[in-house]
Each structure stands twice: as C-alpha cells, then as structure tokens.
Amino acid sequence: MSRPAIIINERDAGRIDRLLEQAPYAGLPVAAALTAELDRAQMCAPEEMPADVVTMNSEVKFRDLTRGEIRVRTLVYPAQMSDSAKQLSVLAPVGAALLGLRVGDSIQWELPGGASTHLEVIEILYQPEAAGEFNR
Secondary structure, X not given: OOOOOOEEEHHHHHHHHHHHOOHHHHXXXXXXXXXXXXXXXXXXXXXXXXXXXXXXXXXXXXXXXXXXXXXXXXXXOHHHOOOOOOEEEOOOHHHHHHOOOEOOOEEEEEOHHHOEEEEEEEEEEEOOOOOOOOOO
C-alpha cells in the first residue's frame, strides 16, 4: 500500500525521536510505525514548513473515511494531553498517521488489533510555523 509523501519539521522529528527512546513509549505498537514515518519523511526547517502540513501543535480538521466522521483535534506530545475531545497524541495511532500529511492527503493506517482506518486531512485550522511560532 503506497502512502502519501510527508513533510516533518526537523525540530518535531528530533523531539519525537527522543520521546520514542524513552522506556514508557519505546515498546508501544505505534512506536515502530512512527519511526518508519520519520525515516521516510522529507525533513524541513520550521521556517520553511508549508502552511498546509500537519505539524506538532497544529489544529487539524480531518475525516475518518472508515466511519464517515469529521473531527478537529490539536496534535500534541503525550505530556501535553489534557482533553481527548480537543487533542490527539502523536503516539496515538491516528495522531501518528496525521503527522506530516498535507491538506487533501489521505492515508490508510493500521490500528491495534489488526483493524485499520482511512483518514483524510480536510483543513489546517492553526499551524505554529505558519503563525511564526518556530519553537513550539
């Protein structure tokens, strides 16, 4: 199954790499998939990030094509999670799937237990880099 090209902020990639090296996260099923995504991603300086890409701390509107549901979530690091109705951890399968996608991209992503989901990015409502916030 082919996946769309992804772009990841170099700082985000470094932070995620360090996160995945920590014992509580290294053994998670999503860790291997997220590492593979980082390995295949085009890296980009925060200042050069296109405004239509899902980055860390972006608020993204996406469609779960499997369920036909539209959701809006802010992609965060696990330590920032405080409200699952508004936030999505990058270590959650859907969060890992969305990272680096552009508006209009869709991706098939494996979920725990062998199920899969199909996601489509509809809109970036807020992206730190587009707002000139390069260290978030």
